[in-house]
Amino acid sequence: MRVVIAEDSVLLREGLVRLLADAGIETAATVGDGPALPGAVAEHRPDLAIVDVRMPPSFTDEGLRAALRVREENPGMPILVLSQYVEERYATDLIGGGAEGVGYLLKERVADVAEFIDAVRRIAAGGTVIDAEVIGQLLGRRRGGDPLGELTPREREVLGLMAQGLTNGAIAERLVVTDGAVEKHISGIFLKLGLQPGEGAHRRVMAVLAYLGHR
Incomplete structure (x- = not known):
């Protein structure tokens, strides 16, 4: 595997x-x-780009905008965005163009080397890895008429793990339940979110997008 890194901290x-x-x-x-x-990605054609959100010259969202441009110019290019703080909008903006091959992690996660490397490999393989703290904050904002409000606590937990x-x-192992139980919870999530069987495998991505993007 080959990566390109965009990070201003040497x-x-x-x-x-x-x-x-x-x-x-x-x-x-x-x-x-x-x-x-974008130029580095165009030249080296890596399997993954690792990008800091805030970089020169303004230290606001240069990295995120560069990541979005890379995804536009190279559809499906796996991107792992690293951020110093939980910034929900950045996660939502990034995954809004498609959840496959997308990651958003806090920089502190790099300290857990095994977990970080696992995330890198999963994202490069087309998976979606969103930091648990971001997911927790997004879940905490759900209120009232939110479609996600119909989900049971266990279904919310399963959907959060799907978003990761x-x-x-792996969800079954994490929750110490059977694969069949997880499939039942996921079917319930799809039903309550109005995601029809005819939408196939995309239902999983759409459920994650609903989870991350609804406000």
Whole structure:
């Protein structure tokens, strides 16, 4: 696997390169600002781009905008966005163009090397990994007429794990239930969100988008 990293902090950038190398993942290029990212991706054609949200020159959302541009120019390009703080809008904006191959993690997660490398591999393979703290804050905002309000506590928990990119088997293992129980909960989620069987595998992505994007 080959990655491109966009991160203005030299210390974190070099740390990421070392962590990835130890896991057998090659860093094809590194850049220190958002505008340089699309060019690096076009030149090196990596399997994944790892991007800091806030970078020069304004330290607002340069990284996010660069990530969105990369996805526009390279449909399906896996993107992992790293942020210092929980910023719900950024997660929603990123996943709004399609949940496959998208990740949004707090930088502190890098400290858990095994979890971080697992997230990198899952995103590169087309999975969706959204930080648990972001999911928790989004879940806490749900009120009143929200369609998600019809979900049971267990269905909300299952949907949250789906948003993190876990498979049915992984969800079952996390919740210590059977695969059949997870499938039943997911069927209930689809039904309550009005996602019809004819929509196929896209129902899972649409459920995650509803979870992350509804306000």
